[in-house]
Amino acid sequence: MERPLxxxxxxxxxxxxxxxxxxxxxxxxxxxxxxxxxxPLFLMQGLCFALFACAFNLLIGYVGLLSFGHALYFGxxxxxxxxxxxxxxxxxxxxxxxxxxxxxxxxxxAGAIAIRRQGIYxxxxxxxxxxxxxxxxxRMKFTGGEDGIxxxxxxxxFGVIDLADNMTMYVVVAVIFLAGFLxxxxxxxxxxxxxxxxxxENEPRATSxxxxxxRYKLLAFVLSATLAGLAGATKxxxxxxxSLTDVYWTxxxxxxxxxxxxxxxxxxxxxxxxxxxxxxxxxxxxFEQWVSVIQGVIFVACVLLFRRGIVGELARALKIKL
Amino acid sequence: xxxxxxIPSQALFGQLLIGxxxxxxxxxxxxxxxxxxxxxxxxxxxxGAQYMMGGFAAYILLQKTGIGYWPALIxxxxxxxxxxxxxxxxxxxxxxxxxxxxxxxLTFGLALVIEGVARNFYGSAGLPYALxxxxxxxxxxxxxFLPNYRAWVIVASLTVCISTWFVxxxxxxxxxxxxxxxxxxxxxxxxxNVPRMITLTYGFGVGLAAFxxxxxxxxxxxxxxxxxxxxxxxxxxVVIGGMGSILGAIVTGFGLGVIEGLTKVFFxxxxxxxxxxIMVIVLLVRPAGLFGRRT
Numbered sequence: 216m217e218r219p220l221x222x223x224x225x226x227x228x229x230x231x232x233x234x235x236x237x238x239x240x241x242x243x244x245x246x247x248x249x250x251x252x253x254x255p256l257f258l259m260q261g262l263c264f265a266l267f268a269c270a271f272n273l274l275i276g277y278v279g280l281l282s283f284g285h286a287l288y289f290g291x292x293x294x295x296x297x298x299x300x301x302x303x304x305x306x307x308x309x310x311x312x313x314x315x316x317x318x319x320x321x322x323x324x325a326g327a328i329a330i331r332r333q334g335i336y337x338x339x340x341x342x343x344x345x346x347x348x349x350x351x352x353x354r355m356k357f358t359g360g361e362d363g364i365x366x367x368x369x370x371x372x373f374g375v376i377d378l379a380d381n382m383t384m385y386v387v388v389a390v391i392f393l394a395g396f397l398x399x400x401x402x403x404x405x406x407x408x409x410x411x412x413x414x415x416e417n418e419p420r421a422t423s424x425x426x427x428x429x430r431y432k433l434l435a436f437v438l439s440a441t442l443a444g445l446a447g448a449t450k451x452x453x454x455x456x457x458s459l460t461d462v463y464w465t466x467x468x469x470x471x472x473x474x475x476x477x478x479x480x481x482x483x484x485x486x487x488x489x490x491x492x493x494x495x496x497x498x499x500x501x502f503e504q505w506v507s508v509i510q511g512v513i514f515v516a517c518v519l520l521f522r523r524g525i526v527g528e529l530a531r532a533l534k535i536k537l
Numbered sequence: 538x539x540x541x542x543x544i545p546s547q548a549l550f551g552q553l554l555i556g557x558x559x560x561x562x563x564x565x566x567x568x569x570x571x572x573x574x575x576x577x578x579x580x581x582x583x584x585g586a587q588y589m590m591g592g593f594a595a596y597i598l599l600q601k602t603g604i605g606y607w608p609a610l611i612x613x614x615x616x617x618x619x620x621x622x623x624x625x626x627x628x629x630x631x632x633x634x635x636x637x638x639x640x641x642x643l644t645f646g647l648a649l650v651i652e653g654v655a656r657n658f659y660g661s662a663g664l665p666y667a668l669x670x671x672x673x674x675x676x677x678x679x680x681x682f683l684p685n686y687r688a689w690v691i692v693a694s695l696t697v698c699i700s701t702w703f704v705x706x707x708x709x710x711x712x713x714x715x716x717x718x719x720x721x722x723x724x725x726x727x728x729x730n731v732p733r734m735i736t737l738t739y740g741f742g743v744g745l746a747a748f749x750x751x752x753x754x755x756x757x758x759x760x761x762x763x764x765x766x767x768x769x770x771x772x773x774x775v776v777i778g779g780m781g782s783i784l785g786a787i788v789t790g791f792g793l794g795v796i797e798g799l800t801k802v803f804f805x806x807x808x809x810x811x812x813x814x815i816m817v818i819v820l821l822v823r824p825a826g827l828f829g830r831r832t
Binding site for chain 2: 275281283328331332334335336338339340342343344346347350351353354464468471475504505506507508510511512513514515517518519522
């Protein structure tokens with residue numbers, strides 16, 4: 216019973232691609248329609264966190280590295296973007312670029328240190344490094360300490376388009392989000408991405424095949440940190456504030472939760488997770504003190520009951536790839 | 538009074554003492570983490586929250602039932618240890634066959650729940666816990682004033698740490714434990730109830746954290762967030778020391794506490810970050826940790 220294996224895999228691949236494309240079209244349609252139904256500021260916040268979660272998922276989902284300190288890149292990019300826009304008078308696109316570059320440099324240094332250990336130690340090291348950078352942010356003058364950097368001007372994009380209007384700002388944020396999302400999709404489906412998945416599945420084997428796994432891991436780490444920084448810098452311009460909460464360990468925990476809830480290693484999971492968590496926080500504003508308890512319960516429930524997350528379980532039920 | 542390197546001896550030894558106290562908490566907590574990790578293959582992120590539970594148990598025992606410091610030092614760790622064993626039986630036991638990361642994520646969620654509940658009932662402000670009558674006052678050693686309670690904390694935690702080391706490394710029970718860490722299936726085949734041993738180990742590790750929490754209550758106030766920042770420092774301590782050796786965990790804990798105390802005297806701006814900086818240096822020079830085995 217010979218089966219034409221190659222055509223078989225080709226059709227499955229095509230089928231998988233089709234489900235991804237359909238989901239992508241639905242997402243873009245939702246992005247276009249949403250501002251007419253939902254408060255744009257909430258949407259922009261959701262998109263920034265969705266990009267943050269996608270960046271985090273690049274590491275945990277496709278390389279199998281759990282970084283428990285991604286607030287470092289999100290928060291420091293947020294600080295630098297806010298400072299550049301407010302004090303240096305940069306235009307918003309340059310301010311966001313400044314923040315993103317900061318995150319890339321931080322990611323390069325922290326990544327080079329953290330990849331020296333594997334597994335559980337990697338998580339503890341990234342957490343410790345981000346806590347160190349939190350204390351430094353607390354001490355430094357330019358961050359404004361407990362007050363943070365407030366009243367960050369949104370400015371004019373390329374010096375021309377005024378971003379004070381929420382709808383204009385929304386379009387910019389949506390474009391940044393889509394660019395980040397497509398970039399991640401490209402990374403995952405590139406030969407580089409295939410090596411990352413090989414490292415996730417069996418690192419010693421990848422090493423024995425001649426791949427310098429540390430270099431691949433470091434590059435993935437820097438990419439993830441940079442995109443997390445892009446999300447943080449954009450957030451600083453949108454909400455016009457950078458504060459200590461962005462660099463604190465609770466923020467690192469939140470992005471883990473978003474990704475876990477949506478589905479580790481799924482393309483759309485982090486977006487669903489981020490929107491769900493942000494919506495929950497907004498809805499439960501009156502019960503603010505219970506938010507951390509609820510988040511903790513979601514963590515426990517996800518780990519024990521549905522480790523694939525919302526999108527992962529959905530994809531399995533429909534037998535498609537999302 | 539005299540001066541050393543331009544620092545009054547009182548300040549220098551005072552900080553050294555605080556360093557030793559912090560160090561004893563680092564040692565107790567990293568010891569518990571190492572013991573739990575050895576048996577369960579789980580990094581117990583809720584360790585800080587369980588340390589906080591110890592402090593709160595002592596506080597509640599005093600407020601509601603009038604049970605004082607000395608009985609609380611025994612009762613609180615046992616109570617918190619029992620909650621730990623319940624958690625192990627109901628939640629953690631399903632994770633042993635999965636990737637280590639899930640244990641970390643689950644216990645992180647537990648920490649959020651425990652802290653959130655404590656904050657809802659007692660607010661974020663610290664609650665004072667009075668020093669026990671018998672340990673008030675202190676000794677004047679000439680070069681510094683030594684409060685009795687602080688001396689007690691150092692002696693007590695050293696005793697507990699060394700007893701734990703002795704039980705694990707030098708007794709039959711400890712031998713079972715070490716064997717079960719290496720090869721649980723084989724130890725089970727010899728008729729030892731390994732699942733029960735795992736439950737008791739988790740209870741013991743959590744109890745150690747609660748013990749540290751009770752001892753911390755009179756020094757720092759009891760507050761819901763007292764454990765969350767501490768546990769991150771303890772993670773750094775564990776990375777520096779490596780989890781392979783019990784004695785290593787104790788030495789690293791006390792040593793880093795002292796270094797942190799000295800930094801407070803000579804370079805106060807860096808006192809919050811010095812342990813993390815040391816972690817980075819150790820990772821660059823000796824990636825496996827000071828006492829760790831290469832994995």
